[in-house]
Amino acid sequence: MQALLEAFRAALVSLLANRLRSVLTTLGIVIGTASVIAVVSLVQGFSESIKQQLAGLGGSTLTLEAVNTNENILFGKINRITFEDLETLRYRVPGVAAVAPVMIVQTPNISYRDRTVTSEVRASTADYAPVYGRFPVKGRFIASADDQGRRRVAVIGNELVEELNLPDDPLGEYIRIGSEWFRIIGVMEKQGDLLGFSLDNYVVIPFDVGRAINGNQLRPFMQVSFTIDDVDQVDAVRDRAKRAIQTARAGTADDDTFRIQAADSVVKQFEEITRTTTAVVGGVVGISLLVGGIGIMNIMLVSVTERTREIGVLKALGATRRDILVQFLLEAALLALLGGLIGIAIGWGAGALIASLIPGFPPAAVPIWVILGAAGFSALVGVVFGIMPASKAAGLDPIEALRYE
Amino acid sequence: MIAMRGITKRYVMGDQEVRALDGVDVDIKRNEYVALIGASGSGKSTLMNLLGCLDTPTSGSYLLNGRDTATLDDTELARVRNREIGFVFQSFHLLPRMSVLDNVAQPLVYRGTPRGERLKRARESLDRVGLGNRLSHRPNQLSGGQRQRVAVARALVGEPSILLADEPTGNLDTRTSAEIMALFDALHGQGQTVIVVTHEPDIAAHCRRTVRMSDGRIVEDRSNADRVTEHA
Numbered sequence: 001m002q003a004l005l006e007a008f009r010a011a012l013v014s015l016l017a018n019r020l021r022s023v024l025t026t027l028g029i030v031i032g033t034a035s036v037i038a039v040v041s042l043v044q045g046f047s048e049s050i051k052q053q054l055a056g057l058g059g060s061t062l063t064l065e066a067v068n069t070n071e072n073i074l075f076g077k078i079n080r081i082t083f084e085d086l087e088t089l090r091y092r093v094p095g096v097a098a099v100a101p102v103m104i105v106q107t108p109n110i111s112y113r114d115r116t117v118t119s120e121v122r123a124s125t126a127d128y129a130p131v132y133g134r135f136p137v138k139g140r141f142i143a144s145a146d147d148q149g150r151r152r153v154a155v156i157g158n159e160l161v162e163e164l165n166l167p168d169d170p171l172g173e174y175i176r177i178g179s180e181w182f183r184i185i186g187v188m189e190k191q192g193d194l195l196g197f198s199l200d201n202y203v204v205i206p207f208d209v210g211r212a213i214n215g216n217q218l219r220p221f222m223q224v225s226f227t228i229d230d231v232d233q234v235d236a237v238r239d240r241a242k243r244a245i246q247t248a249r250a251g252t253a254d255d256d257t258f259r260i261q262a263a264d265s266v267v268k269q270f271e272e273i274t275r276t277t278t279a280v281v282g283g284v285v286g287i288s289l290l291v292g293g294i295g296i297m298n299i300m301l302v303s304v305t306e307r308t309r310e311i312g313v314l315k316a317l318g319a320t321r322r323d324i325l326v327q328f329l330l331e332a333a334l335l336a337l338l339g340g341l342i343g344i345a346i347g348w349g350a351g352a353l354i355a356s357l358i359p360g361f362p363p364a365a366v367p368i369w370v371i372l373g374a375a376g377f378s379a380l381v382g383v384v385f386g387i388m389p390a391s392k393a394a395g396l397d398p399i400e401a402l403r404y405e
Numbered sequence: 406m407i408a409m410r411g412i413t414k415r416y417v418m419g420d421q422e423v424r425a426l427d428g429v430d431v432d433i434k435r436n437e438y439v440a441l442i443g444a445s446g447s448g449k450s451t452l453m454n455l456l457g458c459l460d461t462p463t464s465g466s467y468l469l470n471g472r473d474t475a476t477l478d479d480t481e482l483a484r485v486r487n488r489e490i491g492f493v494f495q496s497f498h499l500l501p502r503m504s505v506l507d508n509v510a511q512p513l514v515y516r517g518t519p520r521g522e523r524l525k526r527a528r529e530s531l532d533r534v535g536l537g538n539r540l541s542h543r544p545n546q547l548s549g550g551q552r553q554r555v556a557v558a559r560a561l562v563g564e565p566s567i568l569l570a571d572e573p574t575g576n577l578d579t580r581t582s583a584e585i586m587a588l589f590d591a592l593h594g595q596g597q598t599v600i601v602v603t604h605e606p607d608i609a610a611h612c613r614r615t616v617r618m619s620d621g622r623i624v625e626d627r628s629n630a631d632r633v634t635e636h637a
């Protein structure tokens with residue numbers, strides 16, 4: 001330990017003696033680490049913000065949706081989730097708790113006084129709020145009675161208050177959706193935006209009202225999210241639901257026309273994308289770090305030659321091969337680490353700058369493991385590429401080294 | 406303390422063989438003060454390097470403090486240099502990036518001495534050579550004589566059994582040379598074993614014993630006090 005500390009001191013002294021050269025030498029490592037950190041911070045920031053958007057949709061929420069391949073869409077043979085599927089899920093699958101169907105209503109024009117905007121109109125039930133974990137900040141959500149009574153009421157996304165130029169307290173105001181008038185009973189909590197798109201530009205109306213508006217459109221676009229009684233039973237309930245729907249459809253549809261997945265599987269998909277991107281970037285930049293390592297090896301070889309006499313002196317004073325080896329290895333590692341740290345700082349700054357320059361891009365985030373990894377890896381590069389120069393130094397013959405001019 | 410028998414050192418250069426040492430027998434006892442003299446190329450430095458375990462002989466045996474150096478490996482030889490030998494070179498060989506104090510303390514690094522203790526002993530050693538007030542200077546801020554004093558302090562810091570100096574005054578003027586030799590005289594007076602390589606008779610005259618070399622052999626070995634020739 002004491003010996004290592006000494007070697008560390010010696011390495012530091014020697015690096016400080018050649019400050020400018022030390023910094024220039026590490027340029028390859030600086031650039032390499034800076035690019036990793038910048039890219040990773042952007043990717044991580046991106047995935048963090050997606051995860052936050054999807055937070056609240058835990059592992060106990062499952063979503064039933066139709067699966068359509070490109071071919072299906074091309075030939076107009078589009079698979080959909082039907083009202084029968086909804087009934088099946090509601091009444092024939094034990095373990096299912098709240099069921100919230102969401103049907104898109106095909107009348108996107110919404111007006112208030114002389115303002116008209118386009119928005120997404122979702123028809124759903126009272127279960128929407130608990131299942132999606134989204135609640136109103138003003139007023140109340142749609143109740144079962146609204147559904148049964150086919151009441152023309154609407155809960156609006158936060159963004160619409162401003163878009164439609166509604167009063168600060170819009171409860172009780174009437175908006176027109178398509179050709180029908182709806183009374184506002186609630187305003188939903190703010191979700192923010194994802195990639196520059198607002199997540200608060202929507203209206204929720206009672207499910208049966210939406211069904212009536214869609215009218216003759218027998219097979220509207222619909223997906224059904226549902227919670228389950230016991231979180232540990234997720235897989236069992238999912239299988240049961242799948243079989244029940246297949247049975248109910250009685251062979252009219254294959255099981256690859258729909259799927260049931262956990263809401264957090266979307267998060268998992270994003271994590272997968274993030275991981276892949278990070279790995280690819282890591283690989284590419286790893287190569288640039290190797291180039292940086294060769295730069296370090298080069299300068300260390302020069303340094304060993306320059307200091308041949310000094311090494312001879314140290315050996316005469318009693319330094320063993322190992323002492324010399326450790327000193328030069330540490331010097332190379334320290335040099336690379338220095339480059340790594342400068343690179344981390346630059347990359348961090350660059351990531352934050354880029355994120356702030358692109359409108360709507362989430363803020364960059366640098367996880368601690370990336371910083372530690374980058375620092376550790378650059379030090380490792382130093383050690384690996386320091387081995388050759390260091391063993392050259394350690395193997396010098398003391399007498400020849402002392403006589404070296 | 407030192408017992409060399411039949412020591413040879415040969416260098417092969419191309420198809421030529423150089424016999425730098427050609428059968429050297431020599432014994433040196435504790436607290437001797439020996440001058441190793443001879444013409445340039447006679448093998449003085451080669452012998453010095455063997456005595457200091459910086460190099461190994463082609464043949465012959467060398468017992469240092471009762472230990473056969475032929476049995477020692479690289480690391481053990483480094484250890485011997487560190488503990489038993491103090492080197493002083495003609496061109497000082499100080500470490501340019503370190504302060505005087507750190508230069509002197511350097512040999513103790515390889516013994517694992519803690520830094521505080523190291524610096525304390527380095528200071529004491531610098532006091533011994535009369536440089537107690539130049540601790541934080543760099544070597545290039547000192548005169549030649551001062552640099553050589555630092556080198557002597559460094560050689561002494563580990564309390565070696567032998568002080569080996571190869572032409573220690575070769576780069577110094579007459580007055581500074583005399584100062585350095587006075588320092589060696591004093592060290593010898595304190596019980597230190599000193600071996601000085603030189604080709605200057607003035608310098609050799611400081612020592613108690615003179616060993617003359619020629620063509621890799623010892624041709625004369627006499628005590629300066631009684632000037633009796635022991636070898637032919």
Ligand SMILES: Nc1ncnc2c1ncn2[C@@H]1O[C@H](COP(=O)(O)OP(=O)(O)O)[C@@H](O)[C@H]1O
Pocket residue numbers: 416417418423424425443444445446447448449450451452
């Ligand atoms: N590394 C070496 N390779 C070849 N010849 C050498 C080497 N070292 C010393 N010699 C030769 O050995 C002889 C003795 O050299 P040295 O011991 O340096 O003499 P001195 O110190 O007495 O001037 C010289 O002829 C020198 O050329």
Ligand SMILES: [Mg+2]
Pocket residue numbers: 449450451
């Ligand atoms: Mg010589």
